[in-house]
Amino acid sequence: MEFEWIKIPYSLLTLFIVINFGLLLTALIQKIGARVGRRHGIPIYQNYIDLIKNYAIRSSITHGFMFYLGPVFRLSGGVGLLLFVPTIYGSEMFSNLSFAGDLILALYFVFFGALGMALGAGESGHPHAAIGVSRGLSQMTAAELPFALAVFSVALQYQTLSVTDIVAAQQGGVLNWTLFTNPFAVTAAMFSFLGSMMRPPFDVVLAPQEIPIGPPTEYHSSYLALMQTNRVIFPVAKIVIYMNLFFGGAASWPVFFLKVFLIYMVSVFVGVAFPRFRVEQSIRWFLIWAMPLGILAIVLV
Amino acid sequence: MSIRDVLSPFTAWKYLFRDPVTITDPLNERPGAARYRGFHQNDVQACIGCGTCETICQNAAIDMVPVEEILTESGDSGLRPRIDYGRCCWCALCVDICMTGSLTMSNEYKWVESDPDAFRFIPGVDKKHWDDAELGYRRPEGHRLTPARRVEMHELEPETRIGSFAEIVDGYSVADGLLEAERCVACGLCVATCPTHMSIPDYIAAVRDGDYERGLALLYETNPFSEVCGRVCTHKCETACAVQHEGEPVAIRWLKRHITDQVPYERYREIVGDPAPATGKRVAIIGAGPAGLTTAYDLARKGHEVVVHEERENPGGMPRYGIPEYRLPYDMIDRDVDLIRSLGVKIHCNSRVGTDVTMDQLQQEYDAVLLSIGLHLGRSTRIPGSEHQQVTKAVDLLRAITDGEEIEAPRQVVVIGGGNVAMDIARSMARLQKQQHGEVNLTVTALEDFAHFLADPEEVKECGEEGIEILDARGPQGIMLDENENLIGLKTWHVVSIFDEQGRFAPSYDESDEQIHQGDMVIEAIGQMTDVSLLSEELTEKLEWNRGRLAVDVDGRTSESWLWAAGDCVKGPDVVHAVADGHRAANSIDSYLKEKTV
Amino acid sequence: MKEELKKRVIKGPDGFEFEVDPLQDYYCEAPPTVQPAAYQKIVEKIFNWARSESIWILGFGTGCGAIEMRPLMTPRFDAYRFGVQWRPTPRQANLFIISGYLSTKTLKRAIRSYEQMQNPKYVIGLGSCTINGGMYWDSYNTIKRLDDYLPVDLYIAGCMPRPEALLAGFEEMKKIIRAGKAEGGNLYAENFDWYKANQKKVIHDWDMPEHSW
Amino acid sequence: MGYQPDRSQYPQQREDGSLDIDLTSGKYLKLWQGPQHPGITGNMSVELTVCGDEVVEGKTHVGYLHRGFEKLMERRSFIQCFPIVCRICVPEPDFNEYCYAAAVEELAGIQSPERADWIRTLILEMGRINSYLMYLGGQAGSLGQGVIGQWTTYVRDLMLDRFEELTGARIYHMFILPGGVRGDLPDGFNKRMEETLCEIENVLKDVYETMFCNAVFKKRTVGLGYIDPELIEPYGVTGPTARAAGVAKDVRKDQPYLVYPELEFEPVVGTDSDVYARADVRRRDLLMSVDLVRQILSKMPNDGKLMTKLPNVLHWKIPRGETYIRGECSRGEYGYYLVTDGSGFPRRVNVRGPSYTHAVALLERLIVNINISDVAGLMVSLHTYPPEIER
């Protein structure tokens, strides 16, 4: 396959759209959460200001090489995840750098950022960060397992490892979505989705009341800004995968925005209503509820 | 765990579709509640600067500071509270205790400042935007942290007291004295108003502590006539009392008397202490009244030799000869006088200067001489018929009563005058009438109306109780005589105003409102003057005079370097002023004597 | 000094011995320095605007005033509307609200927290106690003037100030930041020795690193 | 004595009975929760020694809020102490005012008027509602359910508005002073209070649905922080914490004060003695307080004096004596031990806050062997307010 250089500016455009969308989306989500709490919440543009503010902090300190690289890894994880899956189905401009085996790469990127973060946060030397990292990695492992099973099941179902092909297979009506063709896999994956969105009941990694926001405890100024940027890209990128694999992808930007928002809302819908699990409780929960579904999905396929 | 436990938390989402409860504009929409304790306001005109707020503030947040636009005057220190919001805790105890109710709190509560020193301000003086706020904490009605009512003083019942010259006022019991002393807020406003600056809060504190001897020492530090003043002082201090603004002033005079009542007289001398070693200087004092004897007391304590010449039979001056016994028993005067004597002061009675001894002699023999001859001549109204023999002057009559002369009380008496002397003579005559005729029939006609009355309100009240009729705003116009030249009454007109526009004494009358007050005797009690006949003519010439009174400097020194004057004869009639004057003269004489030694 | 704060030699799990001095901050061997503003005035202006509209408060309730922080962050007053949020860690916070009196024991922690905040950083003193000791003016255990120990940008009167007063404070704080006058962090760096001397005067058991960030 | 926690697993004990915790081994880690920590109840700290995710030793550190009240009061006159006492406990200051006022009244031999007693009771119950509302938000928040705190803080704020119109202040009311209370109910107070109470009840229904009928909340709290009823007396446990263990300790019933004898209520008792039970007892107690406020407002005499006549407070002296006044605050038994010596100043004041025993001895006992994640939840469930520990 010949590489087309035009893809690079196109993917950067995707990135730009997604960053802005992510900034507004997270603010909107926060506002919705605030609304349940009977208040207005932050202004919709607040994330932009916070971002500028954090870049504008004059001093920053480092705890070592990995501390510096942590947010970079994290961001590249998010950006990588986004760039290697097609954003808009059928659009040459926004199918990014997707290729035949991109599903595997995407799965890799899901982990990549988190691992980088773990190394960086570990370097920061703060016990809370270390505890957060150990919690995060164990919970993520447990949470991603059903997802991996679901992906495996879907890949088996469609007989391909290309995200574009999977999306293509789901076109032609709502009932063609994996959601309906392979509900067990989707349920398992959605359970895993809850676990990876850092919202209750699975946000013990960041839990401010226990280990003041966990891994990023020591991060500040531009490091924090990098992480903030990632925090708006990564969920969107991740949702793009979910959307492509299970919800028929998106053929245009409006559909894309709507689907991402709705899928995001699933985690918020649960998150607002519940407190958080302890780490071993959430692992157990994934193993008991999500894992069997994933296995069932594979078996049924 | 049931399915309900999984589903029911989602009910939280119902709030998504309800309006938030957020206050849209919290900076402007939320005034403090009607009784919110916000930032302070002070009505600086009503405030008297007593500093009670400062005393009660447990945070030491309040300073009393002088304020330019407020002048110090009697009853108003001229200070105003400055509050440090680096200390305040908004407990509003200062508002609760405020004696005048001038200090309040607004319902404003937002104040942000980069400069920490800006949080110190004088409410009411430093203009703030909440000065006019209408809402905010005011002391609720009836919520007082200090007792407002005076402890009642027990007195003889009118029916009992009218029959004799026995002392009317009982004096406080220890419990009552304690209660009354507790009412004092120890602000000290009274001290400056008291002519002799008695340390009033301190001796009241001594009463509270039950340490009467300390109290007595404080009294006799500034006032050797404490027994006298404890009974008949004009108590200017009580007009300055901070408590009076929302209640009755502390009965400072009665508390003074209470101290003297509680300490046995035998202890007085020891408490006052021995005089300083003799200096060898000699001072002569003419007149054994409060002013003269105070000077004598002070000088004697400083070690000077003092000799007092008194014209009359007994020392004591006006308190003895002017004030009736039912107000001030004679033995009380004796106690104060004896104390002064015990310090080494020699008092020669029945020794009239000019007759028994001359001023020149005194000048020769002594280092300094003090004139304190008082006001013993009564003034006359000079209305037609006032030369009639049945028209007498109050001072003369009072003196006669003191001297124990037999006085025949007429059945019906009219008194002209509205001051305390008028009340004194009226009540004395009433007693005589009661003793001699079994009934009181006495009319007092005063120039002033009741709103501007000169005599103390208690006196007026007690007169009424004793059956004396007081008519206000009556100007005497003439003595009514019958065809036999016998006195039958007094004619008066209604007074429209007493002073003219320039404030000079020029009464105007409403002639249509004429009354005849029947009486067998008319007593004039409209003022006194000094008998200066004892001075030699030569001396009279030499001295400077001021409208008929001796001209003296602030220390009481006349234009002659060896001669001082003090008391009523220079300051007008009042015991405590006389005492104050005595102190001043004594100080001045003492420093003069010291200079002389050097 | 506490046992665990003393210098000691530790044998690691790999058998390697090394010396540990808990009172030394290994990453911070110099006192804080003055951090210049952006060279371009217009950039600094934009930055200041962003700083003023995004105030992150350190979640450290040092005194009673902290109780009004909850209403502030909840439906009734909802400070989030104004760009105010709280952060649990000093590294990410810009504004330190000293909510009232500081006992010397808390002062120690407050200094530590303040030093860990990144420049530019701001301090608001809440209530009488921070101005002149407040009702604890004669207490043996509380400091009286906050500005002796930390550079303070703003004071809010009250005991304690209500959420509305705090919001008014935030508005004022924003103005100060926008005007570029909120340079407490640099002030602290400039007068570092003076502040340290004051701090050490009241903290009798100084067992902290000389300087930390 | 058998009051020690189970240490059968680790760490091992040395021969002298102390715990064999070697920090250099890498097995154990010291972790400070507080004072700058969002999961701590106010400005205090717990020094945790953890092994993995498990706490093997916890030590409470207090004193960050120490202002020396008991010393300061010794140099303030009896009336001057009145504004300062409420600062001892921020979320529920009124108990300080009441206990102090009652102690002074008893030793000075004065009696507060009847209507003042009713208003005092009203204020205490309002304060209890506030304190519980704050607790509920905190308990849910400590486990990551922020929305409960949003709702309860809102209704608490409504109650603060009632406080403001009644007392003239939001937090430090300074309303109950020796001799009575400072003012009367404002016009229309009953109506507005009723609205507030309704709003509180509505929110409590929602809180019940989302917090108490919540699978995750139950999972986290049931069985956590179990207090053996045997421990209640040795550790001086009082209030809802004791009642959740089935011990019906409630000063309002046991040794009634103010007008409680005239109100109808039964102490709320739980059975399971874990965090969930304590939260539930407090929720029901809160509902009971709502009912009590209604009862008070309807039974209160319509007029009457609010203050007894005080001597001049500037020179108020109280004869030598000592007394102890207690009340049932939202956390347990609150009390003032006042000693006077005949002078114008208290000789000694000692404040007995329930947190004193709960947050130190009891917490240190309960914290052993629990997960780090549960520390905040456990601490909140004991409902401790640090300023009343160190004062």
Place this chain on the structure above:
Amino acid sequence: MQTLYTKLKQLFKLGELTEQRQDLAFITVAQEQLRPLLLHLRDREGFTHLVLLTAVDWMEEGQFQLTYLLNDRAGARDIGLRVMLPRDSATMDSIHDIWPTAATYQRELREMFGIGFPDSPGVNDEFILEGWNDIPPYRRDFDTLKYSEENYSHRPDRETTDPAQHMKQQLYPDEG
């Protein structure tokens, strides 16, 4: 309360009884009698709840008063035991084995009054204060205002005027 006192009197050497209220009384107890008395009250009389343990400094009399306040919930009554200790080198036996929570009180008393409780766990650890360098602050001879003025700076320019003095100066400037 009187009955209880009489009953106790037969078993222990007791000092003076002060009946403060119907349900509250204070009894003075000798130092060595305290422990058996506490055990007796707890196990036999139902006073199972240690309400508080605190001290009062009677400096003028050279004594510390320790107050052990016990509560009998069933009987709705309280009893306060006063133990007088000599003020210099005051020490008392620990009762943490009777009520574990007493250890906290004893730790505080050790710190704030300087009363020793040997054997009480952790009694010498800092509790409330940190780096304290003066005499224990709750002792009467410790002057908190003086300490505060010496150690902390107050804002300058705070001057006040005495009304009496000021009035004298204003109204009678000539008099000293």
